Amino acid sequence: MTISRRRILQSTFCATPLLQFGPCALAQPGEIARIITGFPPGGTTDAISRRLAEKLQPGYARNVIVENRSGAGGQLAVQSMKSAPVDGATILFTPMSILGVYPHTYKRLPYDPVADLIPVSNVATYDYGLAVGPAVPANVTTVPQFMDWCKANPTKANFGSGATGSTLHFLGIILGRAAGIELTHVGYRGSASMLSDLAGGSxxxxxxxxxxxxxxxxxxxxxxxxxxxxxxxxxLPKVATFAEYGYTDMVFNEWYGLFLAARTPQEYVQRLNTAVAGALAAPDVINALALLGMDATPSSSIELDAMLKIDTERWGKLVKSTGFTSET
Known part of the structure; x- marks a missing residue:
C-alpha cells in the first residue's frame, strides 16, 4: 500500500502529543464549529452528526452545530469544503461512497476527494444486507435459494436499492453475476419507499x-x-454472510468518516481526531450507533486515508466491471 508523502508527514506530526495549542486554537469562549452533512434532517447521517456534535462540545468548541447541505446525493456538502476556512471549525461528515465511489460513477464531480480534503477519523462502520419480502416464497431463506428462485422466475428477478449508482446497486449486480444470473436493478430515492414496497410485496x-x-x-x-x-x-447473528455461501469475493462494508478542508494545519487534524476518539468511546454513543446497526470505529488520520484509497481503487474496478455509465 502506497501512502502519499503528505500523509506520511502528517502521521509524523500525529505522533507528537498535542497537549497545548497556540493562540489560534479552537475551543476559546464563543467559538462555533460546524459539522456539515450532505443529507437532510431526520436520516441516519443527520442523527449520527448530531450525536457527535453533542459530544464535541464544549471540549472541542463551545458550540458545535450541524449544517445540512443536502443535494446531488451528498456532493454539495463535499463541494462546500473547497472554500471552508482552514481553522478546524468546519468539519465534513460523509459516507465513504461519496468520496470513493462517485469518482467512478459521475463524469464530472465538483470536488476532488484527495486534493480538497484531509482525513481526520473514521466514525462508524456497517454491513450491507440482502433481504426478501412476501413476493418471494416463505421457504426461500438463503441466498442460494433466492438465486434458484430468480432463475426459475426471470421476470421477477428484481432487487431495489436506495439510489442508482450506489454501492448497494452494484452489490446486487455483482452478487447476481457471481451466481450466474442477471438481477434487474430498481432504483429508489432513499430506503423508506423501497422498504415499503418490499414489505408490501411489490x-x-x-x-x-x-x-x-x-x-x-x-x-x-x-x-x-x-x-x-x-x-x-x-x-443478525443467525444470518450467514455471502462468503459463507461461497461468494468469497463478496465481502463489503461501508463507513462514515470525518474530514477537514485541505491545507488545514495538522494540529487541528490531531486535535479533532483526539476529540472524536473520546466521543466514540462514550457508552451512549456506542449504544446509539448499535441501534442503527453500526459499530463505532475510530481511527487515525493516516488509517482513514489508507482506507479511502483502498476502497476507491476497489470500487473503481467493480463499477467498471458492471458497465455502468452515468449521464452526469
Whole structure:
C-alpha cells in the first residue's frame, strides 16, 4: 500500500502529543464549529452528526452545530469544503461512497476527494444486507435459494436499492453475476419507499444497510438472507454472510468518516481526531450507533486515508466491471 508523502508527514506530526495549542486554537469562549452533512434532517447521517456534535462540545468548541447541505446525493456538502476556512471549525461528515465511489460513477464531480480534503477519523462502520419480502416464497431463506428462485422466475428477478449508482446497486449486480444470473436493478430515492414496497410485496428483494432492515426483520415483514461482512453481523447473528455461501469475493462494508478542508494545519487534524476518539468511546454513543446497526470505529488520520484509497481503487474496478455509465 502506497501512502502519499503528505500523509506520511502528517502521521509524523500525529505522533507528537498535542497537549497545548497556540493562540489560534479552537475551543476559546464563543467559538462555533460546524459539522456539515450532505443529507437532510431526520436520516441516519443527520442523527449520527448530531450525536457527535453533542459530544464535541464544549471540549472541542463551545458550540458545535450541524449544517445540512443536502443535494446531488451528498456532493454539495463535499463541494462546500473547497472554500471552508482552514481553522478546524468546519468539519465534513460523509459516507465513504461519496468520496470513493462517485469518482467512478459521475463524469464530472465538483470536488476532488484527495486534493480538497484531509482525513481526520473514521466514525462508524456497517454491513450491507440482502433481504426478501412476501413476493418471494416463505421457504426461500438463503441466498442460494433466492438465486434458484430468480432463475426459475426471470421476470421477477428484481432487487431495489436506495439510489442508482450506489454501492448497494452494484452489490446486487455483482452478487447476481457471481451466481450466474442477471438481477434487474430498481432504483429508489432513499430506503423508506423501497422498504415499503418490499414489505408490501411489490418488490421481491433489496440491498440495504443492515441497520435499515432490523426493525422490519423483527416485525416479520421481510427476511434478511445474507450479509456482506467478513464475519456475521452481531445484529443478525443467525444470518450467514455471502462468503459463507461461497461468494468469497463478496465481502463489503461501508463507513462514515470525518474530514477537514485541505491545507488545514495538522494540529487541528490531531486535535479533532483526539476529540472524536473520546466521543466514540462514550457508552451512549456506542449504544446509539448499535441501534442503527453500526459499530463505532475510530481511527487515525493516516488509517482513514489508507482506507479511502483502498476502497476507491476497489470500487473503481467493480463499477467498471458492471458497465455502468452515468449521464452526469
Amino acid at each position: 418488490l421481491p428483494a433489496c440491498c440495504s444497510p443492515v441497520g435499515d432492515l432490523l426493525a422490519y426483520q423483527a416485525a416479520g415483514r421481510l427476511r434478511v438472507i445474507g450479509t456482506s461482512g467478513s464475519k456475521r453481523s452481531r445484529f
